[in-house]
Amino acid sequence: MCPESRCAAPPCYPFGNSTPDAGARLALLEDLYDPATRRHLDALGVGPGWRCLEVGAGHGSIAGYLSDRAGPAGYVLATDIDTSAFVAPQASNLELRTHDIGADALPESAFDLVHARAVLGFARETALQSMIAALKPGGWLMLEQMSSAPTECFEPADDAAAALAREVRRAINALILQRGGDPGLGLRVPRLFRDAGLSDLGGESFSVPLRTPPVARFTLATVDLVRDQIVGAGLMTAAEIDRYRALLAEPDQLFPASLCMVSVWGRRPR
């Protein structure tokens, strides 16, 4: 079993949820991306009585949000391969389950909404099929994946901090690839949805085009979680990573920009 993610076989989630700092990093991710995610979920109409599946729930803010929206007549199943970072308040309509979306069974035709953010790139391809099969006819699938490609459009080529950020992003993406994941998945989701026959497709992407304090905090927490793995795999030296950490702490740097969250939704045909 992989020590970081608790998965039995690749792909393996390299950030892990069981280390002391993992929950704090996931909370920073939520601070950055929840407002856009909630806006999209509201626009899909999530409301009283909905049955929702939150895949790879992490720290749990979106599962908690869905549980509030669905109310006592609704139901939310929150799953994760490692539930140790989940802290959403307990609610009678919210169930937490340890579950690998790429390998374990799901109820079929059971949910009005299936949502996964920053998960699918760490799971097997079969995950998309089982998420679609879990939807009721007419139910919504909303997938959100981070992508570093749009981020680089915001960063001037001659900015030293941005250049180092690119090196670190490439190292993290290489690590995800080595673990069997797919860091390029975000930009392919629209085509995957079309090829899967989903209807009513829509989408939006969100990023912060400069380094604000929340961007710096999330970036630093991410780098710290994988520093030893990157150095151990020979992708960067410890000195290079420490130089990047120091740049992230300098108050007057404008970059790196945030990673782009690509959100795509579509319906299972009736």
Ligand SMILES: C[S@@+](CC[C@H](N)C(=O)[O-])C[C@H]1O[C@@H](n2cnc3c(N)ncnc32)[C@H](O)[C@@H]1O
């Ligand atoms: C980057 S975190 C995102 C957490 C949460 N979705 C969010 O956006 O706030 C990725 C989450 O997916 C979970 N995960 C990774 N591979 C998984 C799999 N095969 N099945 C279920 N969850 C998985 C991880 O344990 C982690 O909690």
